[in-house]
Amino acid sequence: MAELNTSEKSSSKTKKMSKKVDLTAMVDLAFLLITFFMLTTTLSKPTAMNIIMPFGDEPSPVKLSNTLTLCLGANNKLAWYSGTNENPDNFDVTNFDKNGIRSVLINRSKNILQQTGKNLMVLVKPSNHSQYKNLVDIIDELNITKIPSYAIVDITKEDISRLEKKGIY
Structure with a gap:
């Protein structure tokens, strides 16, 4: 039994009784509450993003006019271009916010979709200087903008040289 003893020295004629407080009920209540909350709490379940992989070894053909290529660079920047990148002027740098890559993806x-009636195919090319967080951010942006088709591919030497010219490699 838990007790709290507070004894005071008695003075000359008055005799004071010691005060006892029984803390057993308080301890029992604390353990009951801890047990209750442990049993009724649900633990959060980890969530994962579903990625659909293609069947077979043969890649499916995609028109280059329907593609958008995203090259992930350093300093949380990325460069993008449409179709083939034969024209160096068609290599724009942006960032990962809603006014950056999200607006590019939506537009x-x-x-x-209006021109061809087909969906946009996005090619994501992470560089050696990009962060893993940037790749996750891009996949999140693709899910937010509801882009159904995308692929993560190796970056080419031409893309690396253009990233160096833009100062984000």
Whole structure:
């Protein structure tokens, strides 16, 4: 039994009784509450993003006019271009916020859907100087903008040289 003893020395004629407080009920209540909350709490379940992989070894053909290539660079920057990158002026640098790559994805997707009736295909090319967080951010942006088709591919030497010219490699 838990007790709290507070004894005071008695003075000359008055005799004071010691005060006892029984803390057993308080301890029992604390353990009951801890047990209750442990049993009723649900633990959060880890969530994962579903990625659909293609069947077979043969890649499916995609028109280059329906593609958008994203080259992930250093300093949380990325460069993008549409179709083939034969024209160096067609290599724009942006960032990962909603006014950056999200608006590019939304506008390009709408244009491709209106022109061809097909969905936009996005090629993501992470460089050696990009961060893993940037790749996750891009996949999140693709899910937010509802881009159904995308692939993560190796970056080419031409893309690396253009990233160096833009100062984000």
